[in-house]
Amino acid sequence: MQKRFSSLSLSSYGAGWSGNRRIAIVAATVAVLLAVATVVAWLSGSNNGHRVPDTAAPAPASSTSSSEAAPKPAAGSGSVPHPPRIAEPVAYAKAAAQMLWSYDTRTTSRDQQLAGMRAWMTSETKYADWASVVGQVPDPVLWSRLADQDQNATGTALEGHYPGAFKQALTEEPSAITKAYIYVVTVNGKQQIAWKNGGAGAEARAVTLAVQCRPSHDCSLAAIAPSVTQ
Incomplete structure (x- = not known):
């Protein structure tokens, strides 16, 4: 029986980063959050149990360059x-999670997938961690092998919330959020996957996102963080 590639991620994102970089990207300018010890542990990351088809050799963690440029819109x-026009962080995070958990190799090339995901990112490059999004997409060889199997997936966001550490930090320093308006949101849901010859499956998914929602502006995605369900 063929295994499936359960999501657009080859390995646990951020596993090789220093603790300081993880904190800086996800918490951005929420200074008080940087001092919360629980957040450091929360951002340490863990293996998410992703699987790939039997026909594809596992790609090394460095197979997708963290500096890979986003495809041009023409792709x-x-x-x-x-991206939807949503100004509320949790609602936007839920929509972004569904987008990240969904793909269709039958109709979409890898460049098109990246171009579509790039449109969800904040235009403020100071806070946009494009590498975390690129890290969710298989390398070109693996994408091609998934396409050979007509693999596709549909994500559903069932629930979204602010993690406890983030809420505590905002309670202690409410004004900190006004520097960049970046909110940390955890989304729980499921992903339904299908492939050639009637193959199908489903599994629970969870992702933590950094979402930027400035007043009087639609939200945008700033970064993808390791999974957390608290």
Whole structure:
């Protein structure tokens, strides 16, 4: 029986980063959050149990360059939905999670997938961690092998919330959020996967996102963090 590639991630994102960089990217300018010890542990990351097809050799963690440039808009976005006009952090994070958990190698090239995901990112480069999004997408060889199997997936966000450490930090220093308006949101849901010859499966998913929602502006994605369900 063929195994499936359960999500667009080859390995636990951020595993090789220093603790300081993890904190700086996810918490951005929420200074008080940087001092909360629980957040350091929360951002340490863990293996998410991703699987790949039997026909594909596992790619090394460095197979997708963290400095890979986003495809130009002309590449199109295939099956990737356009970012919604949402000004509420949790609602936007839930929509972004569904986008990240969904893909269709039958109709969408890897460049189109990346181009579509790039449209969800904040335009403020100081806070945009594009590498964390690129890290969710298989390398070109693996994407091609998934396409050979007609693999596709649909994500559903069932629940979203602010993790306890983030809420505590905001309670202690409410004004800190006004520097960059970056909110940390955990989304729980499921991913349904299908592939050639009637293959199908489903599994629970969880992701923590850094979402930027400035007043009077639609939200945008700033970064993808390791999974957390608290």
